[in-house]
Amino acid sequence: MPATVVIESLSAHCAGCEVAILDQGEELLNILEKITIVHAPILMDHKYREQADGGADIAIPRADVGIISGGIRTEEDLAAAKAVRESCGIIIANGSCACMGGIPSLANLVPPNVLQAGVPKPEEGSEFELPALTGRVAALNEIVTVDVFLPGCPPPTHLFAAALNAVLEGKPFELPEDTVCNECPKVKEKRTVFADQGQQFPEMLRPLEQPPLEKRCLIEQGYFCMGAATRSGCGARCTQADVPCRGCMGPKRVGENPRAEMLGALSVYNFALRDVHDRRASFNWFTGGHSNLRPVR
Amino acid sequence: MGKRLVIDPVTRVEGHARVTVLLEDSGKVRDARVQVIELRGFEKFCVGRPVEEMPRIVTRICGICPWAHHMASAKAADALFDVQIPEAARKIREAAYSAHLVHSHLLHFFFLAAPDLLSEPGADYQVRNIMGLAAKNPDLVRKAVRTRHIAQEMTRIIAANAIHPDAVVPGGFSRALTEEQRQQLLPMARECVEFTRFALDYAKKSVFKPRWVELKEEIPLTTGFLGMVDRDGGLNFYDGMLRLQSSGGGEYAEFEPKDYRDFIDEEAMEWSYVKFPYARSEGRLSLDPENPVGVYRTNALARLNVCEHIPTPFAQQELLEFRETVGRRPQNTFLHHWARLIEAVYNAEHALELLSDPTITDTNVREKVTPRAGRGVGVVEAPRGTLIHDYEADDKGFITAVNLIVGTTHNSAAINIDVLRAARQLLEGGRSDEEALNRIEAVIRSYDPCFSCATHNLGGGLPLRMNICDSRGEVIRTIHN
Numbered sequence: 001m002p003a004t005v006v007i008e009s010l011s012a013h014c015a016g017c018e019v020a021i022l023d024q025g026e027e028l029l030n031i032l033e034k035i036t037i038v039h040a041p042i043l044m045d046h047k048y049r050e051q052a053d054g055g056a057d058i059a060i061p062r063a064d065v066g067i068i069s070g071g072i073r074t075e076e077d078l079a080a081a082k083a084v085r086e087s088c089g090i091i092i093a094n095g096s097c098a099c100m101g102g103i104p105s106l107a108n109l110v111p112p113n114v115l116q117a118g119v120p121k122p123e124e125g126s127e128f129e130l131p132a133l134t135g136r137v138a139a140l141n142e143i144v145t146v147d148v149f150l151p152g153c154p155p156p157t158h159l160f161a162a163a164l165n166a167v168l169e170g171k172p173f174e175l176p177e178d179t180v181c182n183e184c185p186k187v188k189e190k191r192t193v194f195a196d197q198g199q200q201f202p203e204m205l206r207p208l209e210q211p212p213l214e215k216r217c218l219i220e221q222g223y224f225c226m227g228a229a230t231r232s233g234c235g236a237r238c239t240q241a242d243v244p245c246r247g248c249m250g251p252k253r254v255g256e257n258p259r260a261e262m263l264g265a266l267s268v269y270n271f272a273l274r275d276v277h278d279r280r281a282s283f284n285w286f287t288g289g290h291s292n293l294r295p296v297r
Numbered sequence: 298m299g300k301r302l303v304i305d306p307v308t309r310v311e312g313h314a315r316v317t318v319l320l321e322d323s324g325k326v327r328d329a330r331v332q333v334i335e336l337r338g339f340e341k342f343c344v345g346r347p348v349e350e351m352p353r354i355v356t357r358i359c360g361i362c363p364w365a366h367h368m369a370s371a372k373a374a375d376a377l378f379d380v381q382i383p384e385a386a387r388k389i390r391e392a393a394y395s396a397h398l399v400h401s402h403l404l405h406f407f408f409l410a411a412p413d414l415l416s417e418p419g420a421d422y423q424v425r426n427i428m429g430l431a432a433k434n435p436d437l438v439r440k441a442v443r444t445r446h447i448a449q450e451m452t453r454i455i456a457a458n459a460i461h462p463d464a465v466v467p468g469g470f471s472r473a474l475t476e477e478q479r480q481q482l483l484p485m486a487r488e489c490v491e492f493t494r495f496a497l498d499y500a501k502k503s504v505f506k507p508r509w510v511e512l513k514e515e516i517p518l519t520t521g522f523l524g525m526v527d528r529d530g531g532l533n534f535y536d537g538m539l540r541l542q543s544s545g546g547g548e549y550a551e552f553e554p555k556d557y558r559d560f561i562d563e564e565a566m567e568w569s570y571v572k573f574p575y576a577r578s579e580g581r582l583s584l585d586p587e588n589p590v591g592v593y594r595t596n597a598l599a600r601l602n603v604c605e606h607i608p609t610p611f612a613q614q615e616l617l618e619f620r621e622t623v624g625r626r627p628q629n630t631f632l633h634h635w636a637r638l639i640e641a642v643y644n645a646e647h648a649l650e651l652l653s654d655p656t657i658t659d660t661n662v663r664e665k666v667t668p669r670a671g672r673g674v675g676v677v678e679a680p681r682g683t684l685i686h687d688y689e690a691d692d693k694g695f696i697t698a699v700n701l702i703v704g705t706t707h708n709s710a711a712i713n714i715d716v717l718r719a720a721r722q723l724l725e726g727g728r729s730d731e732e733a734l735n736r737i738e739a740v741i742r743s744y745d746p747c748f749s750c751a752t753h754n755l756g757g758g759l760p761l762r763m764n765i766c767d768s769r770g771e772v773i774r775t776i777h778n
Contacts, residue, residue: 011313011335014749016360016460022404023459025446029439032428043408045308045422045735052302052318052734076313076334103357106342115338120567127301128317128568131334154360154460206694208349208378208467208666241457241464242471246353248461278347278695285354 002033003168004063007040008084010077010097012104012137013070017095018042020154024161031161034168038063048080060087065167071097071104071289072138076131085144090167092148094160098140099151100250101289105137106281108293112136139289141255148173153248153286156234177252180227180245181217184236188217192269204275207244218244219269224276226283228265229258248286257292259283299327302724304734307331307741309409309426311361312748316737318720324727329720331713331741333571336752340699348374348668348694349467355686356461358703359750361404363461364397364452365679365704366750368535369686374467376555377673377688378666385659386469388651389455391535392482393462394677395648396451398534399489401680402597402641403448405745406496407441410634413739414504419732437499444492447485451648454478469663482652489645494611497638505635509623517628518586518715520544521576521593522602523707525554525678530605532612532643534678540603541576541593547626549603550578554676557685561702562591570752573709574702586714586721595682595707596744597636602626609650612643630715633743668694679704681747705751708744715740 009015022028038061039046048058058079060066066088072078085091096102107115112135120130140146150163150173159175166173181188193216194202205222212218218225218239226247227239238245251258262283263273276282284292299322305315313335319327339358346354352370356363368390375382382390408427415434416425423429431438449459455474456464464471521544527533541560542549550560564573564582575582575591583590593599602625607613616639623632651657670692676685682704689698705712719740723733 009313011749012337014357014360014363015311016357016363019360019404019449019460022408022442023446023449025443025450028442029431032431037428041306041308042311043309044426044428045738047308048305049303052304052729053300073337074335103354104337106354107338109345110338110341115341118565119336120565120570126568127319127328128330128332130332130568130570133336153357206347206349206668208668210665211471211663237457238463243353243463243466246463278345278350281346 002036003065004038004061005035006038006060006063006066006084006088007043008060008066008068008080009042010068010070010072010080010140012073012077012102013095013097015042016154017069020157021160023157027161031164058083060084063088065090065092065164067092067094068140069094069098071101072134072140072143073104074131074133078134078143081140081143090147091144092150092163092167093140093146094150095155096151096153096248096250096286099149099254100287101137101139101292102153102286105288105293106285108136108288109280109295111295137289142289149175149254151231151248151250151254152234159233176232178232179252180230180232180234180236180239180249183232183234184217184227184239186217186239187215189220192220192222194222200270202270204271204277206277212242214242219265224282226258226262229262246285250287255290257284257290258287259292302729302734304738307738309412309738309742310746310748311359312746312750314746314748316716316741318724320724326717326721326724329717330568331716332569333748333752335749336570337749340701343699344696346696348377348688348690348696349666351688351696352465352467353463356463359747360460361747362397362401362680362750364394365677365684366686367462367465368394369675369677369679369684371465371467372675372677373673373686373688374675375673376675377671377690378467378669378694379671380468380664380666382469382664383659383661385473385657386662388654388657389470389474389662390465392648392651392657393452393455394535395644395651396448396455396486396489398644398680399448399493399641399648400445400452402637402644403441403445403493403496405680406500406634406638406641407438407445409745410742413735413742414500414634422731422735425735440492441496444489448489451482451485454482466663468666471663473660473662474658476655476658479652479655479658483649486645486649486652490611490642490649493638493641493645497615497642500634500638506622508631512629512631513623515629518589518630518711518718519628520589520711522599523593523595523683524600524603525676525683526604527608531608532600532604532606532640534644536677539676539683542603542626543576543578544589544592554685555674557674557676557702563702569709571709571748572702572706574707575710582710584710584714586718589710589714592710592714593707594711595704596633597640598627598633599682600678601636601639607639607643609643609646611646612639615639615642630740630743633745637745670694681705681745681750682707703747703750705744705746705748708746709751712741712744712746
């Protein structure tokens with residue numbers, strides 16, 4: 001009998017993870033033969049409640065696997081995450097938002113009163129209620145237990161297939177614990193281009209002033225590239241397009257702050273924290289959950 | 298107090314929304330609203346970021362149309378830093394963007410909308426979806442799945458990342474297109490042209506034309522339209538002038554996208570996290586279904602209504618047939634589906650045209666950019682409508698203000714009015730069955746809305762006012778920013 005699957009997305013998300021599932025291409029139809037989807041708002045019309053005028057609780061059908069994308073931003077997300085957890089045997093946190101907070105968790109840099117200035121606040125007892133925003137954006141495992149983490153923005157298609165197949169076969173799914181540098185085609189010379197020219201202190205460039213050299217490591221050229229502190233698995237997609245990594249796969253261990261490791265990688269080349277442009281956000285674009293990003297007043 | 302019906306969540310759309318319908322004791326529909334129930338705050342947390350990082354951050358507004366945000370953002374950054382991009386970069390951007398639009402339009406038609414259009418009437422939700430369609434029409438669905446994927450793969454070949462691209466940079470494109478890649482892409486583009494034409498033919502015969510016979514007698518919601526045209530008045534998604542057509546008539550205002558604030562005002566409602574833009578010339582916004590004021594629509598139907606012609610041959614032929622059948626400026630919401638597939642043909646043809654030009658592989662694809670203070674507005678036609686990114690930056694080129702108006706946002710008012718109209722008609726006589734409720738949702742789906750795209754913080758730069766209404770919809774308090 002095919003395994004039953006729930007595909008739910010919480011509101012701090014963009015649906016890219018769901019499109020990435022479709023990007024399996026024709027392989028998608030083969031995957032669909034192995035599973036029965038019982039709830040997936042983006043693809044089918046199963047609702048939270050049996051009757052349009054019934055109860056306040058979110059009801060998710062029982063399923064073997066629950067695939068959740070998105071981070072937690074509203075009270076309704078909290079309820080949905082808990083409901084899916086209760087109904088599903090195994091929970092896959094699909095994508096960087098569910099695993100670590102993702103880009104929407106950059107909102108954790110903003111004090112709540114600033115973030116919510118001008119945001120509609122329905123009056124008590126309104127006939128058209130809106131779910132309240134939570135105090136900050138949280139990753140899924142800050143609220144419920146997660147069995148499988150699948151980071152990436154979006155997760156690489158081959159990893160999604162591997163994770164789902166492992167879960168369906170009852171096998172463990174582990175991600176590699178090395179960095180994007182191991183997959184990156186660019187070459188490290190163990191010194192910066194500035195050192196090549198005899199300069200003692202390198203300069204950190206913004207990725208717009210000049211195009212980078214094609215073959216050389218981007219950090220060695222003076223660009224902030226998170227690849228050195230980011231888990232591999234993506235195939236170094238961004239550096240292949242000559243743009244620096246921003247860390248979407250997250251740190252080698254979910255929940256950690258990649259900042260320390262990245263600072264270590266930079267210090268090898270004599271770069272210091274003060275050299276980093278936008279140092280409040282740069283280390284944690286995708287990892288603002290788990291209290292890695294906090295408002296600075 | 299009467300009953301309340303809640304459709305939660307609205308399904309087969311992007312993002313989080315619910316429909317709340319209020320009924321009187323007699324069962325008559327008193328009010329109905331589409332509430333967008335998510336909010337991420339991009340306009341706030343982008344403040345302080347370097348401008349050049351914006352095209353990589355805002356892609357995460359939407360995973361279905363990341364290229365639209367990527368492109369609008371890079372164009373805003375080009376304008377802010379006052380840089381002219383090389384011709385080859387423009388061609389690569391447009392080729393990738395056209396392929397992206399093929400993906401998005403096919404995704405919407407087959408995965409999200411077709412279950413309403415091609416399933417048996419009253420079909421159960423368990424088969425009223427792409428899986429159910431695949432069981433019924435395996436060949437058609439397999440081809441649709443394949444072609445959408447090919448279009449997506451084209452963007453991956455060009456930019457390394459299909460979902461959440463980062464290769465469009467201020468000043469151009471991060472890497473040149475190789476001749477080898479061009480040769481790989483050409484047959485893919487041809488396959489897209491072939492399938493989109495086939496899909497349009499199929500849908501015309503089996504859905505659009507037969508359905509039009511029933512629909513043309515209905516009195517549709519009548520609104521203005523907003524869309525982009527090139528210098529000759531032709532359909533264009535990447536660059537051009539904006540046309541804002543007044544409701545009903547054929548007159549329109551044509552303006553440079555950067556001047557949008559002179560033509561569009563915005564309002565907030567306390568019952569939704571989405572903004573409500575309206576035509577400034579009409580002075581105010583009213584969602585009254587009998588007498589809407591200030592309401593305009595954007596998206597596929599709007600684009601075909603404001604343009605004079607389509608610059609590619611097959612799509613132009615289709616446009617003529619469309620106009621012959623439904624008129625020059627049709628209003629019926631259902632026609633979005635037909636218009637969207639014509640646009641899919643155009644974009645496939647346009648991608649093929651751009652890739653057939655060997656100069657697209659010119660290696661000069663990126664200008665040097667120097668950060669500076671300023672304001673930059675970048676506008677494209679996103680799959681879901683006119684997309685405006687408006688940035689201000691300090692002298693180091695760090696963001697100080699962001700305003701975004703997204704395709705679905707422009708449509709907030711129209712979607713709400715259309716849903717109320719549909720609810721009144723479909724729930725007549727106390728109906729609240731699944732089929733009737735799904736038909737209300739089908740109205741929303743015609744707009745191909747993206748609710749995650751649509752929600753942002755308010756007060757991103759435009760003057761805004763929020764109306765607090767009582768239970769009868771009367772305004773009891775107004776708040777200004």
